[in-house]
Each structure stands twice: as C-alpha cells, then as structure tokens.
Amino acid sequence: ETGVTQSPTHLIKTRGQQVTLRCSSQSGHNTVSWYQQALGQGPQFIFQYYREEENGRGNFPPRFSGLQFPNYSSELNVNALELDDSALYLCASSTRDYITTGELFFGEGSRLTVL
Amino acid sequence: AQSVTQLGSHVSVSEGALVLLRCNYSSSVPPYLFWYVQYPNQGLQLLLKYTTGATLVKGINGFEAEFKKSETSFHLTKPSAHMSDAAEYFCAVRPSGAGSYQLTFGKGTKLSVIP
Numbered sequence: 660e661t662g663v664t665q666s667p668t669h670l671i672k673t674r675g676q677q678v679t680l681r682c683s684s685q686s687g688h689n690t691v692s693w694y695q696q697a698l699g700q701g702p703q704f705i706f707q708y709y710r711e712e713e714n715g716r717g718n719f720p721p722r723f724s725g726l727q728f729p730n731y732s733s734e735l736n737v738n739a740l741e742l743d744d745s746a747l748y749l750c751a752s753s754t755r756d757y758i759t760t761g762e763l764f765f766g767e768g769s770r771l772t773v774l
Numbered sequence: 775a776q777s778v779t780q781l782g783s784h785v786s787v788s789e790g791a792l793v794l795l796r797c798n799y800s801s802s803v804p805p806y807l808f809w810y811v812q813y814p815n816q817g818l819q820l821l822l823k824y825t826t827g828a829t830l831v832k833g834i835n836g837f838e839a840e841f842k843k844s845e846t847s848f849h850l851t852k853p854s855a856h857m858s859d860a861a862e863y864f865c866a867v868r869p870s871g872a873g874s875y876q877l878t879f880g881k882g883t884k885l886s887v888i889p
Contacts, residue, residue, distance in 0.1 A: 663817070692875065701778075701864050701879030702818070715875040749817055763877065765810075765817035 663752050663766035671772045672740050680735040680769045684752030691733040692763065693725060696747040708733055737771075745773045776801045776867050780880035788888045793837075793852040795883045797865030800846060807848040808866040808877070809839055818864065824848065825870070835859070860887045 664683045672678050684691050690709045694702035704717035708727035722738040731752070737744055747770050751763040781796040799805060806825045810818040822833025829841040835858075839850045848865060865880045 692877075694877075694879075699783075699881070701866075701881050702877075703879070704876040707875045717876060751818075762820055762823065763818075765819070767815070767817040 663750055663764050665748075665750050665766040665769050667769055668767070669770045669772075671774060673774050674740055674742060676740050676773075677736065677738045678740060678771060680737075680748050680750075680771070682733045682735070682750030682752075682766060684731045684733065684750075685764050688752035688754055688764070689731050690753045691727055691731065692751045692753070693733070693735045694749040694751065695719075696749055696768070697743075698746070702749055705735070740773045742773050745771060747771075776805065776869065776878045778865050778867050778878055778880035780863075780865050780883050782883050783881065784884045784886070786886040786888060787855045789857055790854050793850070793855045793859065793885065795850040795863050795865075795885065797839075797848045797850065797880060798846055799848065799865070799867045801867055801869060803869045805867045806870050807839075807841060808868070809833065809837070809848075809850050810864045810866060810879075812862045812864065812882075814861075821850070821863075855885075855887045857887050857889065860885055 666681045692707040693705040696702040705719050707715040711727045724736045726734045747768040749768045751765045753763050777800045779798045808823045809821040812818050822831050824831050824841045832838045837852045862882045862884045864882045866877045868877050
C-alpha cells in the first residue's frame with residue numbers, strides 16, 4: 660500500500676513569488692486535506708478536497724488555492740508569498756469514511772521558506 | 775468553535791517512567807478526539823482516537839487515553855517510557871457531525887526521554 664507522498668520536500672522562495680506543492684494520496688483514498696504547520700505550532704487546516712471540489716476551508720486568504728485531480732492527487736498553490744507563509748505544509752488523505760472514522764493519513768510535508 | 779489546549783510544551787521523563795501528556799478541549803458539539811505523534815522530519819501518525827463507545831481507548835506503541843466529558847479532557851498516558859517515544863505529540867479535536875472535516879490541533883508537547 661503506497662502512502663501519502665509530497666513534493667518537493669524543501670523549497671525556498673522570495674516574497675511575492677508563487678509556489679505549487681504536490682501531493683499523491685494513499686491508494687484507495689479519495690479525500691485530500693492540506694494543513695499548514697508553522698514552527699512551534701500545531702497544524703492548521705487550510706482546506707479539503709473531495710471529488711475534485713473544495714468542500715471545507717479554514718481561515719486562510721484566497722491566495723491559498725488548491726486542486727484535486729481525477730486520480731485524487733492534489734496541489735496547493737500559494738500566490739504573492741509572504742514571510743509568514745514559511746511553514747511545513749502537510750497533506751493528508753482519507754476515505755470518505757473519514758466522516759465517521761476520523762482517520763487521516765499524513766505525508767511527510769513540504770517545508771517552505773520565504774525570504 | 776473548537777479549541778485544544780495542551781498543558782506543557784515540553785515534558786521530560788526518565789526511561790521506564792510514566793508518560794502523561796495533558797489535553798483539554800472546548801467544543802460546542804460532541805467531539806471526536808485524536809492524538810497524533812510526529813517524529814523529527816516526518817509527518818503526523820495517528821496514535822489513537824475516540825469517536826464513540828468506550829471512553830478508554832488504546833492505541834499503538836502502548837499508549838492509551840481516556841475521554842472525560844465532565845473534565846473536557848483527553849490525556850495521553852503510557853505506563854513505561856521508552857527511548858523511541860521521544861517525539862512531538864499533538865492532540866486534536868473535530869466535531870462529530872456529518873459535514874465536519876476540520877481537525878483543530880493543539881500546539882503540541884515535545885516529549886524527551888532521559889536514559
């Protein structure tokens with residue numbers, strides 16, 4: 660069983676640039692969530708995708724956007740990067756049963772540094 | 775609105791000693807509760823969860839937690855610490871209703887195990 664994989668693992672950008680982070684969900688999973696984990700903090704929910712549509716969003720501005728593809732992989736896009744966007748971005752996949760089981764499977768994350 | 779408070783950002787125990795990591799939550803509806811563990815440079819791994827039923831739940835690696843509604847707590851324990859338990863631990867909460875996707879995490883507790 661293939662786990663959740665994320666790419667790239669590390670990247671450095673400058674303020675104002677745009678970044679795309681990618682996630683391949685675990686085999687058999689159709690729901691993808693993205694979380695931002697700033698240094699010394701717990702993860703914060705960005706949004707979730709199911710069947711290629713966003714169906715839940717946390718308190719993040721519109722410059723954070725995403726996509727889910729027919730194979731359930733996903734992208735997180737961040738425009739107009741700010742210094743505070745420096746964080747570990749975690750992707751988590753689940754089955755639709757997540758509603759009742761609550762179990763998410765996390766990737767190892769993409770660490771973004773904004774200079 | 776939900777929130778999670780983890781008492782103690784850093785806990786140190788001796789190898790073989792009891793591990794107790796504290797988590798209190800606030801939620802306007804009955805919650806689902808989770809503990810995740812994060813090893814350095816890795817993603818989050820589910821340790822255990824409470825959704826319904828028995829309030830004492832057992833997880834992986836010998837950990838267990840008890841849901842106490844009257845105290846709004848979900849503390850994590852392990853009778854005997856092992857060196858391999860050194861990691862960061864996150865408590866998380868999610869509303870139990872359908873359509874609720876977002877996990878709210880605490881800030882984490884870093885566990886150090888002293889030989």
